[in-house]
Amino acid sequence: MTRRVAVIGGGITGLAAAALLADRGDDVTVYEALDDVGGRAGSWERDGFRFDTGPSWYLMPEVFDHFFALLGTTAAAELDLVRLEPAYRVYGEGETEPFDVVSGRESAVAAFDAREPGAGATLERYLDSAAEIYDLAVSRFLYDPYVSWKGLAHPDVLRRLPALAPLLTRSLASHVDARFDDRLLRQILGYPAVFLGSSPYVAPSLYHLMSHLDLDDGVLYPQGGFTQVIAAVERLARSRGARVHTGTKVARIITVGDRTTGIELAGGEIVSADVVISTADMHHTETELLPPEARTRSNAWWDKRVSSPGALLLLLGVEGELPQLSHHTLLFTEKWEEGFDAIFGAGARIAPEIPDPASLYICRPSATDPSVAPPGHENLFVLVPMPAAPELGHGGVDGDGDPRIETAADAVIEQIAQWTGIPDLASRIRVRRTISPADFETDFGAFRGGALGLAHTLGQSAMFRPGNRSKLENLYYAGHSVLPGVGLPMCLISAELVVKLLDGDTGTGRLPVPPER
Incomplete structure (x- = not known):
């Protein structure tokens, strides 16, 4: 019997669930509130620069391989993957030379x-x-x-x-x-x-x-950026018959007794469904889309959860080359433990501050991929872990974000310039955008503005992490805030877990790849 399935959210989890279920013959429709699919794995373009706005490390390749195999294809057929050498570069505070981290047991x-x-x-x-x-x-x-x-x-x-x-x-x-x-x-x-x-x-x-993953297996990069991963999963979903609607916000999940009968869109349209899968942030789903009596977790439970850190993101289009930076570069401060305490400690929620100097991450995809920047220019994505504190303000374009965010971004640019030997970095920036926890909260309904959902503490991992079944009979959760965890591979597995549950499969193994495939 064909099931009508409504999937809330067009990130990688929602698209993957749609592809797997449509491949089995279900009637699947994805509803994405934003104008483009991808969610946190989004993209932004300006003046010839194209930036991934989220994930940038391709790890756990066997998870991607398994997902593609379930749909009768391969990662090699869907993506142009290249191995990064070095895997990444590290600058330590106070050190005169960077340290290159190489993959492969012998080299590492x-x-x-x-x-x-x-x-x-x-x-x-x-x-x-x-x-x-x-x-x-x-x-x-x-x-x-x-x-x-x-x-x-x-x-x-x-x-x-x-x-x-x-x-x-x-x-x-x-x-x-x-x-x-x-x-x-x-x-x-x-x-x-x-x-x-x-x-x-x-x-x-x-x-x-x-x-x-990084020292034994190695680090890969999909040419064209991580939007190509999203595009591949969306392509597979559509080819199996799934429909994907963007710019279509879900206003609520309709409940009758102990089950859901569908969803209501922001425009008032009622969509009937036999199964609803929400891949939105679980906190948003439970507190914004469901009535109190239908929620699986109480407000008191959420008050005790540990959010992932927030993130200050800088998208920088830079004139000229930047050989001082590898495809992936990390800057580590001497006050390492104090930096983490500033992000995760008790004071982070009372009086949050963006660390300065910060241990931070820089992605320079233009080192590998000429498609992401104009010739002779570089594309930089900078991630600064910070408290999950939306109250610090929103980011913006060309410095028009809230003052505390833009001031912090200026400090980060200066830190990168000093530590990596690029003294004229600020003067060479031609495109600039900042993204902050307030933007994660607004754009994705992120719990406390966190960049990655619930943190992987002992009490929020494995059997202690929220599960994929709601207490409602035919409502399921998938994505980074539920099992198994954060990151693109985990989100693919999360989609597969929902499919397993719909099959009545509660085992620990993967879905079997059909023999004919």
């Missing part, structure tokens, strides 16, 4: 050993553990909808409990610091917590598995 070990004698052998053991835990996560944790505890009783999990227990009870920072002495190497291994919307001083050391 040699680079670590050259900086800290003996660190290479330690990294070998560290990456062995990271690879083992990563494989366990993919096979037993990430594709588990956690509707029961059966998956945790699997022999593979029970056999590793002695190793898993300490990884759950100590922080990533303490795990790293016990093994490495060099400050910069510690920071390189701790920074992946930021990709999880967390701090290395809060994220459990289980997440040292992230180092398997």
Whole structure:
């Protein structure tokens, strides 16, 4: 029987869910409030510069491979992927030369050993553990909808409990610091917590598995930018018969008793549906789209949640070349722990401030992709983790954002100029846009203006993270604020988890690839 499925949100999760369900024969329609699909993985263009406005690291390639295989295609057929060498560059505060992080076990070990004698052998053991835990996560944790505890009783999990227990009870920072002495190497291994919307001083050391991705596997980039990933998923959804409506805001989810019967659009149109899947921020879905009695989580529950950090984003079109920067470049401050405390500590919600100087990330896609900037120019995307504090104001174009945001952006540009040896950077900027937590709140309904949904603390990971089923019979949640977590690969898995639940599949495995494919 064909089901009518209404999907709220046209980010990668909503498009992926639409593609998978339409491929099975369901009648699927996606409703995206913004004028373009992609959500946080959006795009902005001006004067020949094209900027990705969200994700910029292509990690966990096997997750993308599996998703494409479910639809009878491959990542190679849908995307033009190139491997980055080096994987990324790091500037440490007070250091005269950058440190290039290279991928591949042998190269990474040699680079670590050259900086800290003996660190290479330690990294070998560290990456062995990271690879083992990563494989366990993919096979037993990430594709588990956690509707029961059966998956945790699997022999593979029970056999590793002695190793898993300490990884759950100590922080990533303490795990790293016990093994490495060099400050910069510690920071390189701790920074992946930021990709999880967390701090290395809060994220459990289980997440040292992230180092398997950049140091063992390597870092890829889809030519044309991450909008090409979104375009590929949208193309597959439409080719299977899904309809995608942009500029179409959902006003509410219609509930009758313990079930939903569809949605109401902002213009008043009622859309009947057998299944509703909301890929919007879960907090927005529950507090804005549902009546109080239909919500799965209470306001008191949300008050205790830990948001991911906010982000100050700078989109900069720069005249001339910038060889000082790699495709990915990170700047790390000496006051590392204090910086994270300013973002995640108790004071961050009482009197939030944007760190200065900040540990920050720069993406220069024009180092790899000539399509993102005019010839002889560079495209920079800068991300500064900051408190999730919409009250600090909105960003804007050409410096017309709120004063605190633009002043902070000026300081960031000056910091990059000084630390990386580009003294005339500010004078060479031809295009400038800033984006702040207030913009995330306005554009995406982001919980507290956070950039990545709920942080991956121990109490907000795996079975402790909000699940994909609402208490309403036929309403489902998917995306970065629910299982399994944040990032494009996790969002693809989240879409697959909803499909599994609709199938009645509560196991820990992936959906099987159809034999004919």
